[in-house]
């Protein structure tokens with residue numbers, strides 16, 4: 001008999017681990033207490049992107065339609081229809097995950113699971129023996145203790161509530177200017193909701209290249225979003241006009257009024273009540289501690305995804321799941337975080353991979369930066385997406401590409417080329433000499449590389465900001 005592998009949690013970490021282990025010959029059982037597909041499919045990546053896609057389409061039609069010679073009288077949206085489509089897309093993809101698990105021979109157990117002993121998991125009312133266990137229990141919203149701001153499925157909500165609103169509020173305040181907060185700000189603002197973002201740090205999107213984050217903030221401001229940075233939400237109180245929010249802002253105390261408050265202040269690993277203590281599985285900063293092979297402190301127990309990772313992204317969870325499964329099945333695989341892309345589905349969208357120029361400098365590189373504005377890219381002019389740019393960070397010694405940052409146009413679909421360049425240790429020369437189809441936004445990558453030396457073709461020399 002092959003190895004018996006039990007996976008706890010059916011999100012993108014767990015279900016991908018289950019499929020990879022089954023592909024490699026294991027007898028796999030996957031336990032899920034809620035819905036297969038996890039947060040990403042049911043309450044995260046997919047439903048938010050259905051809404052942001054509709055928001056983008058609506059904005060395009062409204063703002064760019066006439067420019068393109070298209071006039072839609074009475075352009076309007078129907079929130080209920082939009083939510084129905086969101087549910088349809090989720091259900092369609094959930095069916096796909098179920099089918100894949102079945103066709104790979106993965107046994108599915110519906111119910112809460114916990115570690116029963118080393119080599120056994122209790123799930124669905126029975127004990128399942130295992131040669132290896134993969135914990136993939138994910139994360140949940142982290143809600144700071146702010147008086148009056150306890151999520152209640154009504155006027156104070158988390159992302160779960162924001163994805164199941166019956167109707168759009170007139171106004172919403174969002175606590176947290178990270179990726180989730182900014183994506184919701186963009187969706188709501190596109191549909192005419194008055195949005196205010198309250199962020200404790202000096203800038204929104206603190207983990208993204210500062211220039212890119214600034215461009216996104218300005219573009220959301222142009223849609224009417226109001227930002228308070230260096231600001232702390234101190235309390236919320238209910239009144240006749242909705243919620244009154246007391247904010248300690250840079251300029252002093254501010255009182256905001258909003259119909260709803262969305263708490264988007266981060267997520268915390270889900271590690272309670274799964275039996276970690278009974279087996280002595282070590283945790284670190286609330287996460288399950290793992291090494292680069294996704295092994296925990298206990299032999300044959302692995303952990304992947306949001307419950308263990310320092311980067312809470314679906315594609316990281318899935319890769320970690322593959323790494324764990326491959327190690328269990330005797331393939332020595334290690335996790336490499338160097339080419340993990342970040343994507344922000346605002347409109348315009350942004351994506352990033354590798355180092356920002358600031359981080360590259362801190363890491364001791366002799367940094368060279370090339371920027372190319374999408375206003376000078378033919379395809380972007382065709383589509384009317386001229387507000388963004390491509391920025392390439394490289395090391396001046398050999399021209400090795402260290403980071404690629406894109407805002408505007410198909411930024412997110414383009415970032416894979418940046419990741420591949422970094423993975424293959426490509427140089428600026430290699431980026432430049434790779435011929436791209438014309439007209440495409442991808443051509444801006446080659447131009448940004450050329451701009452690193454002040455040699456972009458479609459930009460006057462005086463406009464080529466290179467160096468640092």
Ligand code: FAD
Pocket residue numbers: 008009010011012013014031032033034035036037038039040041043044045046048111112113114136137138139159180270273274304305306307312313314315316317
């Ligand atoms: P999860 O997807 O959380 O899955 C864990 C599963 O384990 C859950 O289904 C849970 O029910 C189950 N479970 C927990 N405990 C038990 C137990 N004891 N027994 C059985 N089952 C259990 N990431 C991106 O890469 N791109 C995006 O665009 C993106 N957008 C997001 C938008 C929002 C609003 C949110 C909240 C998140 C978003 N993320 C995005 C993050 C992404 O959803 C997570 O990183 C990803 O889901 C993590 O996968 P996971 O498998 O580790 O955990």
